[in-house]
Amino acid sequence: MFSFFERMVEPFPERAVATPPSGGIVQFIWFYARPVWPLFLAMGVLTALVSIIEVSLFAFLGQIVDWFSGVSRETFLAERGWMLAGMAFVILVALPALIFVEGLVTFQALSANFPMRFRWMVHRWLLGHSMGFYQEEFAGRISTKLMQTALAIRETLMKSIDVFLYVAVYFTGIIVLVAAADWKLAVPFVGWIVLYGVILRVFIPRLDRISEKQADARAEMTGRVVDAYANIATVKLFAHTRREADFARGSMRGFLGTVYGQMRLVNLFYVSLYLLNSLLLFAVGALSVSLWLDELVSVGAIAAAIGLVLRINGMSQWIMWEVAGLFENIGTIRDGMATFANPHTITDRPDAKPLAVPRGEIAFENVSFHYGKGGGVLRDFNLVIRPGEKIGLVGRSGAGKSTILNLLLRFHDVESGRILIDGQDIGGVQQETLRENIGMVTQDTSLLHRSIRDNILYGRPGASEDDLRRAVERAEAADFVDELRDKNGQQGLDAEVGERGVKLSGGQRQRVAIARVMLKDAPILLLDEATSALDSEVEAAIAANLYRLMEGKTVIAVAHRLSTIAALDRLIVLDKGRIVEEGSHAELVQAGGLYAQLWARQAGGFLPVEPVDDPDAAALRAAE
Template sequence: MKYNTKLTLKIFLKHAIKYKWSLIVVFVSLLIGDIFAVIAPYWYKKFFDLITTNPAVEILYTTLFIILGINLVHWFFIRIMQFVYIRFSANMLRDLANTCFVNLQKHSFSFFNNNFVGSLVKKVNRFYQAFDRISDRIVWDFIPIILNITLICVVLAFRNKFLAIIVFVWVFFFMISNYIFSRYKLKYDYKRSQLDSETTAFLADSVTNNANVKLLVGYNRECIGFANKTEELTKMRKFSWNLGSVFESFQWFLMVILELVIMLYTVKLWSQGQLTIGDFILIQSYLIMIIQKLWSFGRIIRDFYESLADAEEMTEIFDTPFEIKDVKNAKKLQVTQGKIEFINVSFAYNKTREVVNKMNLAIKPNEKIALVGPSGAGKSTIIKLLLRQHDVSGGKILVDGQNIAKITQESLWDNISLVPQDPILFHRSIMENIRYAKPDATDVEVVEAAKLANAHDFIIDAPEGYETFVGERGIKLSGGERQRVAIARAILKNSSILILDEATSSLDSRSEKLIKEALENLMKGKTVIIIAHRLSTIMHSDRILVINSGRIIEQGKHRELLKNKKGVYSNLWNIQVGGFMV
């Protein structure tokens, strides 16, 4: 099984290095704070040693004030470290979230078709939250453990070097055993993380299809399916957590052994006159510090690796090459006429199912063509290739003589307006959804576009007018209303090339008539490609292309195609007209 631990840490480090001065302040403050934390028990030792000698009370008071001063210095530097670390951590979470977002947005259309939205969202959240937990563990646990153990061993070595050796050897064995166990447990943590993502994806998919679940009577099946997912996740959680519990028992045993051995050896040294009563206080204080720091060390290191496992799935996305990307030094598309050419274009999904086969097609500037044919003929694929949602397997596509594979994707999309069959809107205001096509558009321009799309009337009747939020994916609007918003967006964008994918399919007869008039105005001076199943909507196209099995099998004007009584188009027309006549 492949783990991207190094890549995960590399990404974290790349972002953290931008805040190197914050990290330096955090480390230095922590170092000074821990030095004073280790010094404090030494002065307690002196205090109890003084008591055994019956000194003046003033000396005891002075020692206590010194101890108070040491603790205040410790508190001061730890607070500085805390404030600086909070700022660093907040900035890092923001940067990592932005990096994840930017990376996801650069992936291809097919990437999103092959991944659940809910699962992707959870992977992003887990990634930057994993950093939050890892950095907390490093700053609040790992570094203090290393500093405290080192300083304690140094102080003990001045009292008795064998005491320092015992502590050092025990700590080394304790930490190595924890590391080995945590590495062993990592594969189960990764499996748990995978099952958690699968459960979330199932939940998101089922909730998204709530209407289908009800109307297709799938309630019991969905409940059983989700219960099976959660049962798998529960089993893996129990196994993983039980492993941790067993090892914690082993840790407790090691700590009991350490205290017993140290105290027995201390008593021996005291009996030989090498240690004082104050040394018992010093050693016991250090033992308490060590146990406090290391008691949860196993859980800390496991949490560290669990966090890495949580980040693993997003790291895999970072490590996944972008399927569609701009070539080096790609130029911006310059559209002066709007001529489109498909030259020997072929395309196959997954390199096995050929959808477009050596297609040659020339669309003149300002020509209005329509693509018709049975479902699965390749009409939508042709549009996707033009939009470069997929790269062609062979041949090339030119826009005004420029190969779209050698221009920037954004410049291509900026020159094409698409009105899809089922528009998906942002959960934002209607004004924002329309303006998204032209961010610098004025309110007047947005309203004018809405009027041309026959959307203005229903918008002003909405509770907040143009500021009404449309719900997730535009669910608060009807299908026809969503489509009119999409048409308004295309009108506002006013690109040189226009693609209409059943743009009037969700409209009632009255709205369809008005929208057709708006589209006729919109199509003036543009190259237009229309995908249609209702042939009545494309009768007046300059040219109609009949697509089947990724090939153009017929083409011509409406009346020309009807003359071929045995042709596919004529047959489709008769079926539709006959259906309406019935």
């Protein structure tokens, strides 16, 4: 039975993820709840039935009191036994059965599956965002919002049904029940409901506003803490553990300030509610005595009314906390909406086709692009790379080398012009097929927190064990891979590398990344400081394999160490986003231009940085 209800909601739907609505919170919640609305409706019906039965129990309690005062003990069971048996059935069988079925819908069908469905859909949506989206956000902040918002939507829906529907049915039943004895006895209950609504109207909007601030402050706090953990090596290297603690404390203070504000409101809410409940108890008690003295109500009616007051006393406090929690969750959802409802900035066109790369020719035609700055990184940039040609991009930092690679990978869209691969505009092809045909090794190599095997197979998941081993050996990684062992006792290719590959040295991470690209064997190869993390001996050993990897591929290489790209077919010299020279290494050195200056001025094999217009520095150079 449990399994049947657990299968009612598919937590991992395969349908395409649509753009989340950017309107109000109701539209946002309904977007994710719509496929499972019948279960929420069933939950509401069951909740209403339970509340009706519970109110009926108080009516039955009043009847029992009247029976005790008006029926003889000798004939009591004979006269009322069938009614007692019926009520016993309701208490012992019907009500527990309803609670059990409600629990199956709530706990088995919805509680686990619904938030997981939200996480799955939003995670797939987030993975489709551009690189720019992730450059603007803490990774820890995004993941925290994902986890929190999933639970907040579930709790908001369930609390809304559990609290508002339950309370509406329950209090309606109370008014009907008490008014049946005497309409005057219902007046204090009606007055209580009105004043309770006023209290909610005063406090709830304030709790709502502060809960939204609290959710944002919590995400900020978590993001700072996770950022410190993710960069713990840098923190310790610069001896900034105290600085990071102070940095986190700033966000913790901000979060604590929102909690203080929330708790002040909750305290005032609690006191106001307690005073209102005391007034209700006094009013119902005094009115009951007065009506009884005038013989207008029975003892049973008074017992039922007093019992309902005591029940309301406990229920109203439960409602208070539930409503406070509800609006805290609403604040969390609104905070999550600000992140999750953002549309993708780089999308496939409706008619996008898979990219085919039979030759590997790359053409940049009048490409202009800048990263939201006033000046352009690339302006009217034109470059044609012939099929199978190996070129190197040369220039000082900021000349536009990495921008060219990012645009080719379509991490950003060009602002004007176009980029073609074998005559196909990359803006009109499917992004995944574009990147499937491009292999890239970067300077800052980040590995997944998985095994060596999983990280290398990321290049081609269906590769055989022999192909995997061959890639490891060609990347000169076999010597250290076989010696690896993690805390779980797994070794070799099955050993985990830690978050971002933290268990490996920079050179080891680079060799794993090179093995991954070798296994991928894409027709276009991008090398962005591919051997920068390797020592000279390992770099020399792997260079031959890299050149073998380049065979038959179109290659674009970026390196500050000019000796690593001097042997390529053609070197493109960039300055401020424009091509100022191009040719072979020998031709450029002989030409005596910018490349020759850079080659002559290299210190330790690296390019100098872009000179800074500093009058003091200029004066110092003149003095020297």
